[in-house]
Amino acid sequence: MSWFSTFLTSSIGKKLVMSLTGLFLIVFLLVHLTGNLQLLIDDGGRQFNLYAKFMTSNPFIKITSYGLYAFILLHAVQGILLWLKNRAAKGGGYAVNNTKATNTVAGFAKNMGWLGIIILVFLLIHLYQFWLQMKLGTLPMVNYDGVEVKNLYVPVMDAFSNIGFVIFYVLSMVVIAFHLWHGFQSSFQTLGLNHKKYTPFIQFLGKAYSILIPLGFALIPILFFLRNS
Amino acid sequence: MSDMNLTLKVWRQKNNQSKGSLETYKILASEHMSFLEMLDVLNEQLIQEKKEPLAFEHDCREWICGACSMVINGQPHGPQRGTTTCQLHMRQFKDGDTIVVEPFRAKAFPVIKDLVVDRSAFDRIIQSGGFISVNTGQAVDGNSIPIDKDTASAAFDAATCIGCGACVAACPNASAMLFTSAKVSHLNQLPQGKLEAKQRVLNMVSQMDEEGFGLCSNVTACEAECPKEISVENIARMNREYIGASLTSDKFV
Ligand code: HEM
Ligand code: SF4
Ligand code: FES
Numbered sequence: 001m002s003w004f005s006t007f008l009t010s011s012i013g014k015k016l017v018m019s020l021t022g023l024f025l026i027v028f029l030l031v032h033l034t035g036n037l038q039l040l041i042d043d044g045g046r047q048f049n050l051y052a053k054f055m056t057s058n059p060f061i062k063i064t065s066y067g068l069y070a071f072i073l074l075h076a077v078q079g080i081l082l083w084l085k086n087r088a089a090k091g092g093g094y095a096v097n098n099t100k101a102t103n104t105v106a107g108f109a110k111n112m113g114w115l116g117i118i119i120l121v122f123l124l125i126h127l128y129q130f131w132l133q134m135k136l137g138t139l140p141m142v143n144y145d146g147v148e149v150k151n152l153y154v155p156v157m158d159a160f161s162n163i164g165f166v167i168f169y170v171l172s173m174v175v176i177a178f179h180l181w182h183g184f185q186s187s188f189q190t191l192g193l194n195h196k197k198y199t200p201f202i203q204f205l206g207k208a209y210s211i212l213i214p215l216g217f218a219l220i221p222i223l224f225f226l227r228n229s
Numbered sequence: 230m231s232d233m234n235l236t237l238k239v240w241r242q243k244n245n246q247s248k249g250s251l252e253t254y255k256i257l258a259s260e261h262m263s264f265l266e267m268l269d270v271l272n273e274q275l276i277q278e279k280k281e282p283l284a285f286e287h288d289c290r291e292w293i294c295g296a297c298s299m300v301i302n303g304q305p306h307g308p309q310r311g312t313t314t315c316q317l318h319m320r321q322f323k324d325g326d327t328i329v330v331e332p333f334r335a336k337a338f339p340v341i342k343d344l345v346v347d348r349s350a351f352d353r354i355i356q357s358g359g360f361i362s363v364n365t366g367q368a369v370d371g372n373s374i375p376i377d378k379d380t381a382s383a384a385f386d387a388a389t390c391i392g393c394g395a396c397v398a399a400c401p402n403a404s405a406m407l408f409t410s411a412k413v414s415h416l417n418q419l420p421q422g423k424l425e426a427k428q429r430v431l432n433m434v435s436q437m438d439e440e441g442f443g444l445c446s447n448v449t450a451c452e453a454e455c456p457k458e459i460s461v462e463n464i465a466r467m468n469r470e471y472i473g474a475s476l477t478s479d480k481f482v
Pocket of ligand 3: 293
């Protein structure tokens with residue numbers, strides 16, 4: 001094996017991959033939320049549809065999006081493999097379980113695999129519902145000042161007027177919040193970035209992020225539902 | 230007075246091949262006993278009943294050897310923070326309590342008998358890098374290499390690790406990162422250890438992986454249970470030294 005694959009397949013190397021892909025996804029969620037918040041502008045979806053058009057045609061964003069697909073896949077596949085390997089390394093637990101933790105929530109940290117699997121299921125449904133429609137589906141067209149764009153606003157409105165889906169969406173955001181409550185600060189520790197001067201700030205930032213970002217995502221379907229009913 | 234009636238549920242397992250199970254015993258203990266003394270009383274009781282005594286490890290009984298490995302009510306070395314089982318006293322429990330005692334669980338620490346597990350994987354990790362190479366000869370004067378107080382203290386804190394394995398036992402992934410990082414941090418921070426710092430961290434991590442320990446999920450259960458209160462800051466240090474050494478060492482393997 002070359003030194004590079006030895007490095008990346010070592011225990012620390014594998015975690016490094018998890019950490020870097022996780023941090024990339026954290027940045028992505030922030031960008032994604034900024035985009036989605038345009039749904040709340042009361043203009044019948046004009047701003048949002050123009051944004052969706054921009055995101056699917058700008059070449060720089062296209063390249064980044066291929067990176068994003070690869071990183072989600074890598075994070076999910078590697079995450080599940082690690083999680084299974086770790087459970088096997090334990091080889092069965094204790095009759096009495098009493099795991100303590102010092103600077104995270106042990107329940108979240110221990111169950112990153114389960115949380116991740118739920119996020120993955122959400123992602124697949126989410127991609128089918130919106131992303132695939134945008135890429136392949138037959139969305140109605142809408143004309144803004146002579147420019148024809150796909151009307152992604154329509155399936156969004158449909159989805160968010162379904163109470164079952166709104167609940168599923170909101171619960172999925174809670175799961176993402178749990179994943180990040182542990183994951184955000186954990187990714188810095190994995191990189192070796194633990195320092196008395198900065199770690200308290202990273203911990204704080206992680207908690208703020210994992211509350212505010214999922215909350216922002218969850219507010220959109222809730223407000224849509226309330227507005228439409 | 231200070232007597233206490235206890236119910237013990239203790240893991241009994243004949244050998245590595247057999248399947249074990251929890252056996253229940255009643256015992257009269259005193260609150261002044263250490264946990265190991267309480268187990269000694271149990272063993273006298275078992276011997277009088279002509280039953281096989283319980284196998285458990287112990288050596289110094291003074292919190293320095295790390296032999297007394299067992300999980301008590303779901304916590305390695307029991308409920309008291311920063312202590313080994315030999316330093317745990319029965320006053321931490323109440324009359325009438327049921328106490329569950331199990332061996333450390335990790336694939337890399339196979340059970341030998343009852344509560345005794347084989348922790349020789351730790352020895353092999355130490356052999357792979359827990360040393361400095363110096364030519365022997367005259368004993369070197371203790372203070373010939375100046376080391377500032379903060380560095381010496383940080384290295385010493387890491388060096389207090391007694392290799393007990395509680396970190397592995399506490400970790401849901403059975404990861405040995407706290408132990409290995411303590412050993413790496415002990416030597417890599419000191420001038421004597423700096424010379425071989427890169428190769429040390431590469432070798433020790435590679436040996437750790439080979440032994441079949443799990444990966445670190447930063448659960449920090451190790452830090453919570455370590456009898457020497459070794460900090461997970463050492464894990465971060467080992468991670469950055471490993472990443473740095475992998476990327477910059479001259480060796481291609
Ligand atoms: C929005 C999507 C996601 C984000 C932002 C995210 C973020 C993160 C972050 C930052 C970490 C911490 C990495 C570290 O400890 O160094 C992490 C860990 C983890 N993620 Fe994700 N993740 C996402 C989706 C997923 C999915 C879909 C799965 C699996 C199907 C998954 C499985 C895991 C697992 C198992 C870990 C724990 C690795 C370990 O510490 O042992 N994640 N995630
Ligand atoms: S780090 Fe702590 S728990 Fe782990 S072996 Fe060393 S002393 Fe024991
Ligand atoms: S017997 Fe030595 S530390 Fe407990």
